[in-house]
Amino acid sequence: MAESFRQQFREELDQVKAGIVRMAGLVTESIPRCTEALLSGDLAAAREMVEADSDVDSASLALEHKCHQLLALQQPTAGDLRELLAALVINYEIERSGGLVVNIAKSMRRIYPVELGPRMRGVVTQMGEESRRLFQFAIDSYAENNAGLAAALDDIDDRLDRLNHQCLALIISSEGTERVERSTGIQLALIARYYERIGDHAVNIGGRVRYMVDAWRPSQEVIEETTEDDHVNETGERAGE
Amino acid sequence: MTAVVIVLSLLLGGAAVFGAVTASRCRRARTLASRLLGDSGSDNAQATLEECLVDLGGRQSGLVRELSESETVRHLLEGILSRMVQGVMVCGDDGRVVFRKYQKSLEASHHGQALVDAAVERVLKKVSGRVLTKEESDGYAVMEELRLYGPPERLLRISAFVLEGGAAALIEDCTEQDRVEVMRRDFVDNISHELRTPVGAMSLLAETIAEEEDETTVDVLSKRMISEAERMTSVIEELAELARVENDPEGERGSQVLQEVVVEVVERLTGAASQRGIKVSVSAPDDPIVVLADRLQIASAVHNLLDNALKYSPLGGNVSVRVRKLGECAQLEVQDTGIGIPRRDQERIFERFYRVDRSRTASSGGIGLGLAIVKHIVINHGGEISVDSMEGEGSTFTLKLPLLKEVFPGCASEEDAGASGRETILRGIADDLSTS
Numbered sequence: 156m157a158e159s160f161r162q163q164f165r166e167e168l169d170q171v172k173a174g175i176v177r178m179a180g181l182v183t184e185s186i187p188r189c190t191e192a193l194l195s196g197d198l199a200a201a202r203e204m205v206e207a208d209s210d211v212d213s214a215s216l217a218l219e220h221k222c223h224q225l226l227a228l229q230q231p232t233a234g235d236l237r238e239l240l241a242a243l244v245i246n247y248e249i250e251r252s253g254g255l256v257v258n259i260a261k262s263m264r265r266i267y268p269v270e271l272g273p274r275m276r277g278v279v280t281q282m283g284e285e286s287r288r289l290f291q292f293a294i295d296s297y298a299e300n301n302a303g304l305a306a307a308l309d310d311i312d313d314r315l316d317r318l319n320h321q322c323l324a325l326i327i328s329s330e331g332t333e334r335v336e337r338s339t340g341i342q343l344a345l346i347a348r349y350y351e352r353i354g355d356h357a358v359n360i361g362g363r364v365r366y367m368v369d370a371w372r373p374s375q376e377v378i379e380e381t382t383e384d385d386h387v388n389e390t391g392e393r394a395g396e
Numbered sequence: 397m398t399a400v401v402i403v404l405s406l407l408l409g410g411a412a413v414f415g416a417v418t419a420s421r422c423r424r425a426r427t428l429a430s431r432l433l434g435d436s437g438s439d440n441a442q443a444t445l446e447e448c449l450v451d452l453g454g455r456q457s458g459l460v461r462e463l464s465e466s467e468t469v470r471h472l473l474e475g476i477l478s479r480m481v482q483g484v485m486v487c488g489d490d491g492r493v494v495f496r497k498y499q500k501s502l503e504a505s506h507h508g509q510a511l512v513d514a515a516v517e518r519v520l521k522k523v524s525g526r527v528l529t530k531e532e533s534d535g536y537a538v539m540e541e542l543r544l545y546g547p548p549e550r551l552l553r554i555s556a557f558v559l560e561g562g563a564a565a566l567i568e569d570c571t572e573q574d575r576v577e578v579m580r581r582d583f584v585d586n587i588s589h590e591l592r593t594p595v596g597a598m599s600l601l602a603e604t605i606a607e608e609e610d611e612t613t614v615d616v617l618s619k620r621m622i623s624e625a626e627r628m629t630s631v632i633e634e635l636a637e638l639a640r641v642e643n644d645p646e647g648e649r650g651s652q653v654l655q656e657v658v659v660e661v662v663e664r665l666t667g668a669a670s671q672r673g674i675k676v677s678v679s680a681p682d683d684p685i686v687v688l689a690d691r692l693q694i695a696s697a698v699h700n701l702l703d704n705a706l707k708y709s710p711l712g713g714n715v716s717v718r719v720r721k722l723g724e725c726a727q728l729e730v731q732d733t734g735i736g737i738p739r740r741d742q743e744r745i746f747e748r749f750y751r752v753d754r755s756r757t758a759s760s761g762g763i764g765l766g767l768a769i770v771k772h773i774v775i776n777h778g779g780e781i782s783v784d785s786m787e788g789e790g791s792t793f794t795l796k797l798p799l800l801k802e803v804f805p806g807c808a809s810e811e812d813a814g815a816s817g818r819e820t821i822l823r824g825i826a827d828d829l830s831t832s
Contacts, residue, residue, distance in 0.1 A: 173510070176506055176507065176510045177510040177511070177513070177514055179507055179510075180506070180507030180508065180510040180511045180514075181511065183507045184507065184511060184544065184545055187545040188545065191740070194738065195740075272788070273735035273736055273787045273788040274787070274788030274789070275788065276738065276787040276788060277736055277786045277787035277788030277789055278788065280738075280739055280786070280787060281786070287545075291505070291507060294506055294507055295505075295506055298506040299506075
């Protein structure tokens with residue numbers, strides 16, 4: 156009797172995980188779709204993406220509710236409890252990432268019909284690829300309970316941060332044929348930030364996966380280190396790097 | 397004496413009872429046996445238990461044989477299905493999954509598989525949710541296309557249809573089909589545009605000249621007509637070169653030192669390079685790298701790549717040409733720091749008439765055949781060509797050719813070698829049009 160309860164609970168946990176992976180899949184696919192719409196000035200695609208986000212939102216709500224139900228009714232402990240708690244946060248991170256993709260699509264509409272110069276296009280292409288890759292790794296680590304991969308995400312994210320700075324530098328220093336107009340520049344800076352934020356969400360998902368698998372939590376040193384990094388980044392920006 | 401009589405009668409009585417019981421059991425067994433054997437054709441109502449057991453044994457081995465045969469058939473069907481489609485899912489009337497088999501390539505990525513599962517569920521629901529008439533259910537199918545960015549980028553077609561007792565969904569990979577369709581459409585568009593534009597311009601100019609009285613205007617217009625005619629001529633010249641390369645793939649083969657070919661081409665383009673202030677650097681080993689090739693064709697290929705590099709580089713930029721030996725192949729790289737090629741276009745730039753951005757290249761005078769010609773030359777020589785590029789940073793074209801050796805296979809993949817052809821242009825067009 157207890158066995159079948161246990162089994163049923165396990166199945167429900169698996170269902171939650173499958174639901175989260177499915178929702179994440181929608182977001183992972185939307186990132187390159189959005190980058191392409193941005194680079195080719197495809198307004199129709201941008202609109203589709205803005206409308207499709209409601210699927211992600213409703214999926215996220217349903218999953219959150221399911222997790223709450225399981226917590227209340229099943230009162231899990233230890234590993235199972237960590238799994239559900241992690242799932243709740245990961246669910247939120249994915250939903251936020253979906254929102255960021257919508258923001259990119261909307262910014263693209265504000266830039267339209269300005270065409271970007273090749274160097275800017277190159278940086279945007281790379282940011283799109285890096286953020287998609289990072290997000291996919293994060294989901295893979297969750298689906299496979301792979302704490303090693305989850306731990307590596309922070310380092311992999313460095314590249315995306317550098318690209319973000321590169322983009323900002325390009326906007327500030329643009330001139331001649333590649334000159335970027337002020338309003339376009341502002342939107343581009345926001346777009347770069349959105350991509351970078353998607354990467355940050357991916358790193359957060361990695362952190363929760365580590366919690367789920369190893370009960371790992373960031374130590375005080377790590378928190379201080381990360382804050383220091385942020386300060387360095389800001390200084391770097393101000394110096395016009 | 398009496399005791400003996402009693403014992404004897406007891407024994408007899410026991411024997412009689414025993415006999416009666418056994419007899420009734422035998423009768424029951426015989427009835428059962430004859431009932432079991434009833435449909436096997438034996439009309440012997442007095443069938444023995446032995447016959448019955450033998451028959452049962454026979455039927456059991458028959459069943460075992462049938463089971464293993466159907467198992468073999470099932471494996472066979474699964475094997476065939478996996479060659480034809482990416483995945484199959486069958487579910488019964490109640491919606492429970494009865495059979496599910498996805499190919500490894502489909503299961504490679506978590507998010508990809510999750511999306512495919514979601515799509516399969518949707519189509520199955522559409523098919524089984526409806527109450528269908530007999531006529532409808534015979535041919536009724538629902539289809540959904542799913543474009544996955546992967547990587548790798550794929551277009552999947554998911555179709556579901558009604559089966560007796562349930563529904564089935566098939567997942568097919570239509571990426572190649574779709575790619576060829578897009579190629580075909582664009583090719584026809586491009587070729588007709590290339591020919592129509594100058595002809596249209598010429599006829600318009602001719603009409604205007606016919607009406608025009610003023611001599612200076614006539615002079616200006618006729619000069620424009622001549623330049624349009626020249627443009628058409630150059631289009632036809634390039635088409636002719638493509639045909640030459642395809643018709644005469646061998647050319648005049650001889651041993652060529654790659655370094656010499658490169659130096660010759662660089663010298664030819666020095667003027668164009670200095671005009672744009674571009675510095676061309678060549679790096680190659682002193683050891684001669686020898687290939688078996690037609691001098692003119694190889695030189696034309698290198699010329700084309702270098703010319704492109706110069707065209708799309710910024711003024712005062714750098715172009716570098718590198719020649720080296722890599723394993724059994726000679727490798728030539730042309731690298732520029734120009735505007736690069738968008739991701740979308742990278743896989744298509746070797747198509748005939750394909751140009752990344754018409755407005756960008758129209759002024760450069762190209763009609764999009766250059767790289768197609770280079771590709772054919774390279775493949776004819778048993779080599780391969782590839783490009784690596786990032787917008788805003790530049791492109792690197794890599795050309796590989798087999799080194800001249802006694803016994804040695806080409807270093808191109810088998811597919812490329814097979815695709816090279818002795819096709820004429822027309823047959824090439826026909827092939828493109830009919831492949832779908």
